Amino acid sequence: SQTIHQWPATLVQPVGSPLSLECTVEGTSNPNLYWYRQAAGRGLQLLFYSVGIGQISSEVPQNLSASRPQDRQFILSSKKLLLSDSGFYLCAWSVAGLRQAEAFFGQGTRLTVV
Amino acid sequence: KNQVEQSPQSLIILEGKNCTLQCNYTVSPFSNLRWYKQDTGRGPVSLTIMTFSENTKSNGRYTATLDADTKQSSLHITASQLSDSASYICVVSAQNQGGKLIFGQGTELSVKP
Numbered sequence: 001s002q003t004i005h006q007w008p009a010t011l012v013q014p015v016g017s018p019l020s021l022e023c024t025v026e027g028t029s030n031p032n033l034y035w036y037r038q039a040a041g042r043g044l045q046l047l048f049y050s051v052g053i054g055q056i057s058s059e060v061p062q063n064l065s066a067s068r069p070q071d072r073q074f075i076l077s078s079k080k081l082l083l084s085d086s087g088f089y090l091c092a093w094s095v096a097g098l099r100q101a102e103a104f105f106g107q108g109t110r111l112t113v114v
Numbered sequence: 115k116n117q118v119e120q121s122p123q124s125l126i127i128l129e130g131k132n133c134t135l136q137c138n139y140t141v142s143p144f145s146n147l148r149w150y151k152q153d154t155g156r157g158p159v160s161l162t163i164m165t166f167s168e169n170t171k172s173n174g175r176y177t178a179t180l181d182a183d184t185k186q187s188s189l190h191i192t193a194s195q196l197s198d199s200a201s202y203i204c205v206v207s208a209q210n211q212g213g214k215l216i217f218g219q220g221t222e223l224s225v226k227p
Contacts, residue, residue: 036217043218044217046215046216046217049214090158092157092215103205106157107157108157
C-alpha cells in the first residue's frame with residue numbers, strides 16, 4: 001500500500017535560519033507531488049507541485065523553494081526564514097494521469113519562525 | 115483565473131442536525147471535484163471525488179452533489195455528530211494542468227452538543 005511520510009512534525013526556527021522539510025512517498029512510482037501551506041485560520045495554499053524528477057512549478061512568489069531529487073522525494077527549502085513563513089506545511093501526492101486520482105496528504109509540519 | 119469559492123466560511127450547528135456546505139468553481143476545463151475533511155492540525159482526508167459525469171456521491175452520512183453546468187457542488191451532512199467538527203475543503207482539478215489541485219478556503223464546521 002502507498003504511504004506518505006513527512007517530517008519533522010513540529011519545528012521552531014529563528015528568523016534568518018535555513019529550512020529543509022522532507023516528504024517521501026512509498027508504494028507508488030512517478031507520483032504528482034505537492035507542497036501546501038496553511039496559515040493560521042486560513043485555507044490551504046498551493047506552493048509547489050511536481051510532475052516528475054527535477055520538474056517543479058511554483059505557484060506563488062515567496063521565500064521558499066522546492067526540489068525533487070528522486071522520484072518519490074520532495075523537499076521544501078529556504079535559505080533564510082522570515083516570520084511570515086510560519087504556518088502548517090502539508091505534502092501531498094496523487095497518481096499522475098488519472099481523472100479520479102485521489103490525493104493523499106502527509107500529517108503536516110507545524111513551523112514556527114521566531 | 116481558476117478559483118474555488120466556498121460558503122459559508124464558518125457554521126455552527128447542533129448535534130443531530132443536518133447541514134449543507136457550498137462550493138462554486140471557475141476551473142476550466144474541469145477534471146474532477148473532491149471534498150476533504152481536515153481536523154485541526156492534521157492533513158486533509160478525502161470524503162468524495164466526482165468527475166463531470168457524476169451528479170451525486172455518498173460516503174456514509176456525507177453526500178456530495180455536482181452540477182457541472184453551473185459549476186457548483188454541495189456537501190450535505192446528515193445527522194451531524196460532534197466528530198464532524200472540522201474544516202471541509204472543496205478541491206477542483208483541471209484537465210490540462212498536470213493534476214494540479216485548486217483548493218477552496220474551506221468551511222469551518224462546529225457541531226455543538
